[in-house]
Amino acid sequence: MNLTINNFHYPMSRGAVLAALLLIAGCQPQLPETARSGLVYCSEGSPESFNPQLVTSGTTIDIISQQLYDRLVDINPDNGDIIAGLATDWQVSTDGTSYQFTLRDDVSFHTTRYFSPGRNFNADDVVFTFNRITDPLHPFHLQGGGVYPYFQSVDWAGLVKQVEAIDSSTVVFELQRPDSSFLSNLTTDFAAILSAEYGQQLLADKQPGQIDRLPIGTGPFRFREYQKDILVRLYRNNDYWRGDTQPEQLVFDIVPNNARRMAKLFTHECDIVSYPRVAELELIAARPDVTVQESTSMNVGFWAFNTQKPPFDQLAVRQALAMAINRAAILQAVYYGQATPAYGILPPTSWAYNDGLPAPVYSPAKARTLLAEAGYPNGFTMDIWAMPVQRLYNPNALKMAELMQADLAQIGVKANIVSYEWNSFRQKLGNFEHDSVLIGWAADNPDPDNFFRPLLSCAARDSGSNRANWCDPLFDEIISKALLTANQQQRRALYLTAQQYLHQQQPLVAIAHSQRFQAISSSVSGVTINPYGGISLQHAARVEP
């Protein structure tokens, strides 16, 4: 410390330093109104797009979804029930293939520098929004590449026959077959409602690409500016139909570095920090000016095998590898004990959770026997791909891979750890260039289907999000059957079977369900963690000291 002081006196003279300190400490000016009621959320990355239809990353969803947009229906975060959003009411036909929504007529889209709405939200906007996803002739369908990852993973185009406006406040979705997860899919952050009028204006201006860059929604905040890799600035939407939006200004400060995000929280440059490192939680909790919030979250971290590639196409090999892994050590070292060990991919909080699944066994000896039976008495060499980013379901994939490397060496398997920059990583995964990968999934809605279909169905394999490259007709049949009925008892029975089947087939090894944390400055109130999706900052308010 002595050294610090000495160094500090140089190069300024002692007097100048004193004067500067006095200046800094002495005359702290009053903050202007826009800054005083503004909030800063330090985000771990830049948004990929400003249209939730086009993205899957939680970082982007946190920034754009709940703040800028509304959905037809929402989820009550307390009990997982479906509640009214832009639709006040909905009716399902008796055969379950037609959903009629009654819409609010008092909702206006954002007024910004680039768009002033000429009419209120109506059924045309709903048709415009959902046709963009399914209709190849829609003028905006191919904008942004024509890829709608979430909707493709649930086979939306194969499900929704048509979306039709009956009158300005009534819209009907005709489905090809009954699907009990349909409403849940509408509640996800991806099903945001866009403005048809804004679309027309952009077409007239020949600027269709702007629709995903300069967003117009109905949410509690409106878009102001985006400086790439620096910040996203939103203003309050004073005409918000739910009313009661607290911050006048909301800034997402983009700080990818963990330590720096923490530093900014401590210096009060950030009010809210997403995903503090679990290792640092104790340090944060010890500070009086910061609160740590915690919530169980619907997610799973797993190790997926490329089941089309030998030797991972052999069940015995997959089982052997699963047995070779010491999960207890992983939970301690990677999740710092802040996670529940996973028996299957579905978290215990789900209503379809199968509590009859046997606990995973850790037995290198048995694993070796299995390998020998499969024809690999001397083991083999394989790659473990570790995702390069920190996610809730896997806070440190690299460390996990290193632990597994040591475990696998015990049974004679030599594992190489592979990692790429995140974008190329996902691209290469989509091409199934991997042997095995450490990755995970966070649910977007409370429906159990959200774990099975996007992760392990044949459709998901074709869209590239099935990391196990696994397509099993029997499994697909079970999870499709579960969608055809609205009877929860029957669905539950089918999902229990699906979990049992996954346990037998072992296309992936589920590792942990982790808790979600966020650190908030004590001077901010009204922020809660939503277990089913992105954060909403509508009610966040600064408490005057």
Place this chain on the structure above:
Amino acid sequence: MTRYLLRRLFLMAFVFLALSLLAFSLSYLFPGDIVQNLSGLRQIDDSQRQQLISYYQLDHNILQQYLAFLTRIAHGDWGQSFASQQPLLQEIQLLLPATLELASYALLLSFVIGIPLGIVAAFKPDSFVGKSISAIAMVGYSLPIFWWGLLLIMFFSLALGLLPSAGRIGVLYEIPHSSGFMLYDILLADIDYRSEALYNALQHLLLPTIVLATFPTTVMISFVRDAMLNVWEQNYIKTARAKGLNRGQVLYRHGLRNALLPVIRQIGLQFSTLITLAMLTEVIFSWPGIGRWLIDSIYQRNYPAIQAGLLVISTMVITINMLTEILHAFFNPLARRG
């Protein structure tokens, strides 16, 4: 002087030729697809590829490709960034002012502090003050800047909570972008929180400027001190003293002028070091300048951006070097010979 200028310009032309050849060859030397490296486009379909090949004249010989490259650079078509898919020149125009702002304040600070301290140290080189200044200069010279920056952040931001740890201005202050120079933009902006914003921006500037100024200041101190001591030994000083002028008069009229002349040259030489250090400073303080951008680009293997960054920074360094050389020659006729 004209002959000197011509000779300098001739030399500069060669340097730029070499630089452009290097930048040009990078597209070919970087791994990956040449069309992607040149255009910065991530996904190229077949018909687009044909268009690009003829646009970049890749079907012609290497000389024509080089000429096409020069034409494109001159016309401002620098290709796109792999990471953002935005035109590179546009990105650089947004980032460069931040770096220039930081670097110029640091340079200014190093003069304001370094020159007087150097003179004081030379005036009484064996006194306690003179020795302390030299010692401090030595310590400052050998401080690793990232360590020094983090130390200041730890002390002033984290422990005392007096100064912000990152960025150019509090993110809640919205400053309309006009020139890219923050202080100038604030003064120009039509906002009712101008003085608060200015104060906030100065707070953000303080630590990075001090960190970046540390090295050039120490160099300046030692340089001015040595130059003064050297001049002090000259016969004309002794003559002046013998004529009866007092120490102060001699120092001001004869010593300073002659000692400070090489300092002009020093600016040019310092500038390249300054830019290198600015990159580190920008990373430490999350300063959104071209240095941080370039380092990010290197991590992301963003080849078009690395090429453009190299071109801009080298051009800047060479130009400033040349300008100070010429300025030096203008003030010092001796330098025009040789």
